Amino acid sequence: MSADRARLFTFLDELDIAHTTMEHPPVFSVEEGAEIKAQLPGGHTKNLFLKDKKGTLILISALGSTRIRLNQLHKKLQCARFSFGKAALMEDVLGVTPGSVTAFALINDVPPQVRFIVDAALLEHDVVNFHPLKNDATTAIASADLIKFAKATGHDPEIIDFVCLADG
Numbered sequence: 001m002s003a004d005r006a007r008l009f010t011f012l013d014e015l016d017i018a019h020t021t022m023e024h025p026p027v028f029s030v031e032e033g034a035e036i037k038a039q040l041p042g043g044h045t046k047n048l049f050l051k052d053k054k055g056t057l058i059l060i061s062a063l064g065s066t067r068i069r070l071n072q073l074h075k076k077l078q079c080a081r082f083s084f085g086k087a088a089l090m091e092d093v094l095g096v097t098p099g100s101v102t103a104f105a106l107i108n109d110v111p112p113q114v115r116f117i118v119d120a121a122l123l124e125h126d127v128v129n130f131h132p133l134k135n136d137a138t139t140a141i142a143s144a145d146l147i148k149f150a151k152a153t154g155h156d157p158e159i160i161d162f163v164c165l166a167d168g
Contacts, residue, residue: 002095028099042127047101053080062119112154
């Protein structure tokens with residue numbers, strides 16, 4: 001059974017990860033959330049759930065403005081070509097629906113089967129913002145605590161500089 005927001009917050013508290021949450025109308029894209037983001041400090045994210053042709057599952061958490069070249073990324077990650085993971089697979093593995101993909105969904109990936117990729121530019125922000133398992137709120141945590149959270153869920157984050165990848 002997938003964790004809900006209350007279980008997520010309990011887990012963050014157990015890890016001594018400070019968090020603040022702002023509720024808002026559901027948002028389904030980076031562009032839709034622009035007004036909300038203006039009210040919240042820190043790095044705002046976009047999150048992609050991908051599957052390669054061999055079945056490898058990838059969750060990318062990146063700065064909203066970062067350009068991610070999927071046609072190049074698979075080479076860097078030594079994977080087959082990517083496609084977006086289907087909604088049913090996302091719900092089964094991460095416990096979230098399209099529009100609510102978030103690094104916090106790693107809490108539901110038990111046992112861990114998803115590779116977690118983090119944008120280096122996102123970690124340059126002291127605070128990072130993610131949906132707390134649904135897209136009707138945004139939760140802020142310290143960027144260092146994102147790494148702590150991921151490791152506590154059994155995921156060793158892989159940090160990628162997407163700017164260098166785009167230039168290469």
